[in-house]
Amino acid sequence: MKKIVTLTIDGATTRAPKGTTVLDAAIEYGICIPHLCHIPNMTDIGACRLCIVENIVDGRSRITTSCTLDVQEGMVIRTNTERIRHLRRNIAELLVAQAPNSRAVQDMAVRCGVKEVRYPFRNDDCILCGRCVRICSDMWQARAIGFVGRGAERRVGFPFGDRPAYCKECNSCVDTCPMTIVPCEGSMKPGEAHLCGGCESQLSMASGAQEAMCVMCRLGEGFKCSRYGWQ
Amino acid sequence: MSALTLEPILKGRRSQPHMLIETLLDVQESNGYVSTEDMKIISRELGVPEIEVYRAANFYKALSLKPRGKNVITICAGTACHVRGSNLLSSQIHGLLGIGPGETTADGLFTLEQVNCLGACALGPVVVLNGEYHDHVTPAKLKALILKAGGQEKQAPGKKRTPVKASARKEAAACANGKKRHSSGKALKS
Numbered sequence: 001m002k003k004i005v006t007l008t009i010d011g012a013t014t015r016a017p018k019g020t021t022v023l024d025a026a027i028e029y030g031i032c033i034p035h036l037c038h039i040p041n042m043t044d045i046g047a048c049r050l051c052i053v054e055n056i057v058d059g060r061s062r063i064t065t066s067c068t069l070d071v072q073e074g075m076v077i078r079t080n081t082e083r084i085r086h087l088r089r090n091i092a093e094l095l096v097a098q099a100p101n102s103r104a105v106q107d108m109a110v111r112c113g114v115k116e117v118r119y120p121f122r123n124d125d126c127i128l129c130g131r132c133v134r135i136c137s138d139m140w141q142a143r144a145i146g147f148v149g150r151g152a153e154r155r156v157g158f159p160f161g162d163r164p165a166y167c168k169e170c171n172s173c174v175d176t177c178p179m180t181i182v183p184c185e186g187s188m189k190p191g192e193a194h195l196c197g198g199c200e201s202q203l204s205m206a207s208g209a210q211e212a213m214c215v216m217c218r219l220g221e222g223f224k225c226s227r228y229g230w231q
Numbered sequence: 232m233s234a235l236t237l238e239p240i241l242k243g244r245r246s247q248p249h250m251l252i253e254t255l256l257d258v259q260e261s262n263g264y265v266s267t268e269d270m271k272i273i274s275r276e277l278g279v280p281e282i283e284v285y286r287a288a289n290f291y292k293a294l295s296l297k298p299r300g301k302n303v304i305t306i307c308a309g310t311a312c313h314v315r316g317s318n319l320l321s322s323q324i325h326g327l328l329g330i331g332p333g334e335t336t337a338d339g340l341f342t343l344e345q346v347n348c349l350g351a352c353a354l355g356p357v358v359v360l361n362g363e364y365h366d367h368v369t370p371a372k373l374k375a376l377i378l379k380a381g382g383q384e385k386q387a388p389g390k391k392r393t394p395v396k397a398s399a400r401k402e403a404a405a406c407a408n409g410k411k412r413h414s415s416g417k418a419l420k421s
Binding site: 137144146147148150158164 | 281
């Protein structure tokens with residue numbers, strides 16, 4: 001029988017089986033922590049850093065990604081403090097600057113309270129979230145793609161540069177990639193790049209909602225947000 | 232290389248994924264580089280997915296995926312060495328041999344590599360030639376090193392400045408002599 005631990009997330013007492021992550025526990029209780037690289041039932045690598053939470057230990061708060069933090073008895077987690085919101089907004093801004101032509105990333109950024117992006121747009125079309133890599137290795141056991149290179153040259157690639165014969169061509173990597181969900185309609189030309197209003201209207205549907213409130217974004221459905229995955 | 236020639240390296244390491252780095256390093260040492268075929272054999276024999284082998288080989292500077300020259304020149308490009316002019320040494324090599332970082336001369340004699348720190352910052356700029364460390368390298372010292380390593384057979388490709396070379400050799404010899412004299416003088420004093 002699974003051991004159940006009790007922890008406090010945002011003041012709410014929650015119970016979760018041992019071994020689950022704080023992110024999963026929070027989502028099950030309807031506390032939406034923004035996340036991008038997390039796919040339900042896959043290993044988490046904490047790549048996008050959006051799901052950061054404050055883990056209060058002995059009166060001191062530590063900032064950790066909740067997708068890689070396992071639940072423990074008596075844990076105190078805060079997901080929506082001023083400090084977290086500030087950091088999260090900054091991270092989301094950097095993600096948008098890295099890959100501005102993605103609706104998923106922009107939606108998530110708006111959800112994190114980004115109004116404008118202060119960083120120069122890089123237009124890389126990849127935020128190295130590792131969703132494709134993990135779906136290939138965890139779900140399909142193919143391991144046909146992976147991270148190659150290091151530092152600034154890190155990228156997703158095939159072994160030895162060519163598509164291997166054992167790639168099942170299932171296209172799961174394409175399906176889960178946040179870049180392939182309905183590209184943004186707004187202008188992402190250099191110089192006139194801005195977050196498009198289409199994404200913002202998503203948030204404005206729930207007008208008056210504070211930032212960092214789950215708005216059941218359609219985005220989540222698109223790239224299998226665990227909120228939808230649990231249903 | 233075939234599986235047969237890799238046999239001594241793979242012996243005792245089969246089906247042990249944790250031996251990946253050691254195996255790659257041994258292949259690197261015996262061949263000078265790690266070829267795609269080698270990586271495929273290692274992947275099969277050690278039971279490591281191909282992508283993991285490729286990733287590891289790609290990650291470490293100690294492993295080269297391209298054939299390297301007979302002499303490997305490694306220039307430190309760390310902060311201390313950079314401040315002391317290691318980039319000048321790089322451009323000097325580019326002038327002498329016509330190669331940039333990561334490239335090999337057409338005759339396969341020299342390969343230039345750049346590393347981020349060799350851990351000898353007080354001795355900068357540091358240049359490693361075939362595993363031998365040289366400290367406080369000046370352009371003259373570097374020239375002498377290259378000429379020595381290349382020997383008579385070395386003729387810089389696409390460059391025909393033999394008189395300069397000859398004078399440089401003399402210069403280098405003089406420099407070396409001077410150092411010798413200096414050091415012997417020191418020895419006498421002490």
